[in-house]
Amino acid sequence: MDLRFLKNKEINRELWDKGIASSHHPLIYAESWYLDICSPDWSAIVDVDYGFLFPLPVNRSIGLSLVMQPLFVQQLGIFSKEVPYPMTLIDTLQKICYPVVNLNGNSSMMVGSAKQRSENLPGIPEYNSTKGVISQLGRSVRLKENCILPLTSTYEQLAVNFSDNCRRNLKISKQKSFGTGPCNSSDQFIDFTKKHLNYSISDKDLRLLKGIVDEALQRSCGFIISCDNSKGEPLAMAFFLNKYGRLTFLSGSSSLQGLEYRSMFAIIDNVIREYAGTGIILDFEGSDLSGVRRFYEGFGSQKEYYPAFENHLLLRLWNLFRRVKKQHKKSGVRLSFNISNYLCNKNR
Template structure:
């Protein structure tokens, strides 16, 4: 197979998005509009007239080009309209240009590598199949999750779909780094705003908001739909929201709304014990994906980046 490297300006975005849409393993993060927001000027590897593709999300530091996983894009890697074999994935990884001196990127859960490269690590992602009735789904909740949902209902909370503005939601994240978020560089908040605005305008997403009895916003989450999957992409709670277990209520109501539909609810992680316990409380299953690392830095820089 002939794999071609394309700088950004030579990528046929229409063919690219068509491949992502029709890919056996396509996902939201690989669409050109999304990549343009999270990794401006991204490049690509392409095979057989966009039958199989791989985005190269690059940056530069001290004059050195490298590949890194962009914020808000959990899984990228190789996408194809045909089933990707370990051999194909290996060939794409090997085809990454040598000009990228350091690589640390996430593949997607369908990208298997044999053997697994040294320095790679497995990551946890929790998913829930919503095809079942809400009653069937709640049977798989942990006792702790059920108890917290009941507590939330007793606190007089109200849930409103698309009940807050994009700016109010982004400010909620800024001021209250919630159970879903890790520390975010301040310049990345504009990307959050762009993603949500595009998705709402394109009818690809929705914000679920929780208010207290004083009509104050105490929790919110943004969900985005693609490839028969809905991703719990951004979320945050105030201290009051955490105390009143607002996010447990929000998630349960979202599950109820979309139960008995051909959808997978993707919680997007996590390797961190606290969030992972929260996601597992809703009866999710763990779907692993791989982070690959390659250090091509010249000596002595190679010693400082393990």
């Protein structure tokens, strides 16, 4: 396979999006418009006819170009018409010319039965055979967990798998919440998110989220759902991406009253009711947090695994440099270095 490294301006957006759409495991994160928002300087490794695609989200900081997993992008990796072989992944990783890499692949890169994945991760032969060779390249690979719910059955059949805790919370939400329905205002969603999100988020990241929401609404590949009280005031709001047979729960938050009324349970239940029997996959997009994961598992979600790659040594050095730079910044001492051009030229 003739693989080439392309800079951002060298990438044919039309061929790229056609290649993503025709791949065996397309994801909206990898479409050019989505990458343009989340990582404006993204580059890629492609073959001649764009039948093999590997996006590289590039972030530039203190004179150094880094490949770092962007916010609001859970999975990237290889997109091709056929399931990639382990050696194809290794050949691709050798083409990455950036000195620091912290990048998630996608679940299609982890072949093997669901039983193997859930019961015996080290027993996945493809994972083990690839892991050793990748380590020799100065990179490490580990598995991350995602929660998904295939909506292949009727709602009644899906609801059988709801946990007792989930059922109790749904009962509370039905008693307290007035109604759940669509919202077409990204401004209202962002304002609500800024006010009620239970973790700190910068204005820059909020603008990034708004850019995604606006473009997805414009392209009819995303929607906002709001759960309101009797006064029509939102108790909880959530945004979902919707493309390639996958509903991705990208962002959601609840007010204090919404938490009390379990309003996010009502939103997820509403989505499951509406799309039950369609075969669409509800992708909860996480989570490593036990409390959040329990919420997803309460709806009967399944585990899905995807790989994460990084330059283990250089990433540690990079993190060390950032800490040192932060300390010296207070004293007025400026630290900078740039080795990315050297490494790129060396590997091309």
